[in-house]
Amino acid sequence: MPDNAPLTDLAAELPDGMVVTDPDILAGYRQDRALDPDAGTPLALVRPSTTAQVQTIIRWCASHGIKVVTRGAGTSLSGGSTAVDGALVLSTERMRDLSVDTATRTATVQPGLLNTEVKAAAVAHGLWYPPDPSSFEICSIGGNVATNAGGLCCVKYGVTVDYVLGLEVVLADGRAIRVGGRQIKDSAGLPLTKLFVGSEGVLGIITEITLRLLPAQPPACTVVGVFPSVTEAGRAVLAVTDQIRPAMLEFMDAVAVNAVEDMMTMGLPREAAALLIAQSDAPGPAGAEEVALIQAAFEAHGATECFSTDDPAEGEAFTAARRAAIPAVERLGxxxxxxxxxxxxxxxxxxxxxxxxxxxxxxxxxxxxxxxxxxxxxxxxxxxxxxxxxxxxxxxxxxxxxxxxxxxxxxxxxxxxxxxxxxxxxxxxxxxxxxVTAAIKAALDPDGLLNPGVLL
Missing domain, CATH: 3.30.70.2740 (Alpha-Beta Plaits)
Known part of the structure; x- marks a missing residue:
């Protein structure tokens, strides 16, 4: 680090304790969920709680040529928030403001909130935030936006970008800009909101998000199919999606089924080569028709067992089994x-x-x-x-x-x-x-300060 860039200067501009250099604490911010063995050692950790504090940090970094790795909950599976030697780690974990506007069916949130907290806030107002990564209980909404995260219900309801109406973003020179807003339709200028969603922190640091909410999801019926062949299970998926768009359609192979059963002991069929878990949330007779169609498609492609349930607890148990697949398989190595x-x-x-x-x-x-x-x-x-x-x-x-x-x-x-x-x-x-990607990066971050080593 250059001699003219003492961290004490940055610390003096921020609340006490916001700049952290304790090696034991820094060690916990070196890696994310990808566990990259080549993770670097950060210069320091900063944990702002406001956009203005993020601006102060970025302006200091820009003036001294210090690179910045933005980190949410650290659940990245692709090394997106792995620390870099000599760079700051800017954690958004303390940026946790949230408000819900029922008139516009929107939530305005800071990036440090967990996906599950946003969902709970929506539910409290009779609304629903659909994107649901398997890690929804531990991943941050800021990380979801940075990677355009999806989840189990995306087949019918779309991914994160479909629910982001507006953003506040701090650019590499410290300016804060607002793009989009609470309106559903907005054709003013270039679609910059969509540019920042999925940009993995290389174009700016997202400090506020305006999310579109939906009315509460209708009750769902769950269909489970047990298959002796992964190929036939794949063909059964096509037979369903050729005709309808279910609310969920998930696949687990034999290794995952047995790993989850070892961990959860819930009676999953260990003999299955593949398991398909589908849901329909269409109301009334349309839902019954979708369930019948899914069952027929499963049976036509060799399902040895196929059953449906409209019991929410039973359906959620199968959904939880699918969500548990990654930590269950991780027990194997x-x-x-x-x-x-x-x-x-x-x-x-x-x-x-x-x-x-x-x-x-x-x-x-x-x-x-x-x-x-x-x-x-x-x-x-x-x-x-x-x-x-x-x-x-x-x-x-x-x-x-x-x-x-x-x-x-x-x-x-x-x-x-x-x-x-x-x-x-x-x-x-x-x-x-x-x-083109490099040109956009150069236009917004000419000195390459933001999330070095990601994407480019």
Whole structure:
């Protein structure tokens, strides 16, 4: 750090204790959920609570050439908030203001709130915030916006960007701008709100978010199908989505089913090669028709067992089982977590291709998926102390992304590129898009201060 940039100057401009240099505390902010072994050691941790404080921090960084890594709850699975040597870690965890406006059906929130807290605030006013990552109980709404997070209900209700109406963003020079607002329709100027959603902190630091809320979700009926073949389960997904858009359509393979059963002991069918969990929340007769259609599609593609329930507790138990898949599979070893997505017709080919990669590389890969929208999460479980196994797992990680790209898909459906996947981004989007991306980054952050090493 330059001699002319003492942290005491920054600390003097902020409330007492906001700038943290204690090595023991900093150690807890080096890695995010991706557990990157190459995480750096930050210069300091700053935990602002207001936009004005973020501006003060960024202006100090800009004047001294200090880079900044923005961090929410630290649940990034792609290394998006991994610390960098000599950079500040700016944690939004203390930015927790929230208000709900029932007249406009919006919530105005700061980024440090958890997704589940936003949902609860909406429910308290008879409303609903749909995006629901599996980590909704521990992930921050700011991180959701930064990565354009999705979840289980995205097949019908869309992803985070579909609910962000406005933002306040602090730019790399310390200016705070507002884009969008509480209005549903707004065609004034370039769509800058959408530019910042999913930008992973490389264009600005989001300090306030205006979210669109919906009326409460109707009661749902859950349909569960047990399959002897992952390929047929994939084809059953297509048979459903060719006709309707269910409220949820999730996939778990045998490894995930057994790992969740080991952890939760809820009676999941250990003999299943695949499990599909679907929901319909269509009201009245339309819902009954959707449930019948889903069951027929499952049975036509070889489901050995298929049943439905309109009991909310029973339905939630199966949803909870799907949400628990990642921590359950993690018990099998360290994880490399994929997030590849493909157009729905290519879903069976992706599932089969991942199985071939697992066999070729001799590693365990469990596939779970938001199957209804083609977004899969192959989970590579390996022993990091076994050098050969580590190398095979890394090779499989890259091959799965190559496979998704070859099928016309994406290297990330909702987790973001972060630091772990950026080597494959040019292969997906091409050199012209990479050039445009770099030009936008240079226009808004010419000195490259924000989230260095992410995306580019």
């Amino acid at each position: 360290s994880l490399l977590l994929e997030d590849v997505g493909v157009p729905l017709p290519a879903l069976p080919d992706l599932i089969d291709g991942v199985a071939e990669i697992a066999a070729t590389q001799d590693v365990t890969i469990s596939v779970i998926a938001h199957a209804g929208d083609g977004n899969t999460h192959p989970l590579i479980a390996y022993d990091p102390t076994d050098a050969a196994q580590h190398d095979r797992a890394q090779a499989a990680f890259g091959q799965i992304m190559d496979l998704a790209i070859s099928l016309g898909g994406t290297i990330t459906g909702e987790h973001g590129v972060g630091r772990l996947k950026k080597a494959w981004l040019p292969d997906q989007v091409g050199p012209d898009v990479m050039q």
